[in-house]
Amino acid sequence: MLLNIDKPLRTSTLHDETCSHVPQPYGTQYKPLGTLGRDGGWFAVSSNTEAKVVAQREFPQGAFKPCQYCQES
Numbered sequence: 001m002l003l004n005i006d007k008p009l010r011t012s013t014l015h016d017e018t019c020s021h022v023p024q025p026y027g028t029q030y031k032p033l034g035t036l037g038r039d040g041g042w043f044a045v046s047s048n049t050e051a052k053v054v055a056q057r058e059f060p061q062g063a064f065k066p067c068q069y070c071q072e073s
């Protein structure tokens with residue numbers, strides 16, 4: 001699973017790797033993989049619980065939410 005921390009939107013969104021709403025490639029200059037850049041970052045996690053821990057650690061001012069397309073059905 002992938003956690004998308006978005007600083008401008010103040011959100012942390014949890015996705016499956018296969019979600020069509022995950023850009024390819026994810027991990028860019030301003031949103032790198034595994035760390036926070038200017039606009040946020042992407043973090044590989046193995047569970048919803050871990051995602052919440054990472055979101056709270058990396059960007060506590062962001063609102064955690066599961067992706068409405070790949071996490072809720």
Ligand SMILES: [Zn+2]
Pocket residue numbers: 014015016019020021022067068069070071
């Ligand atoms: Zn998704």
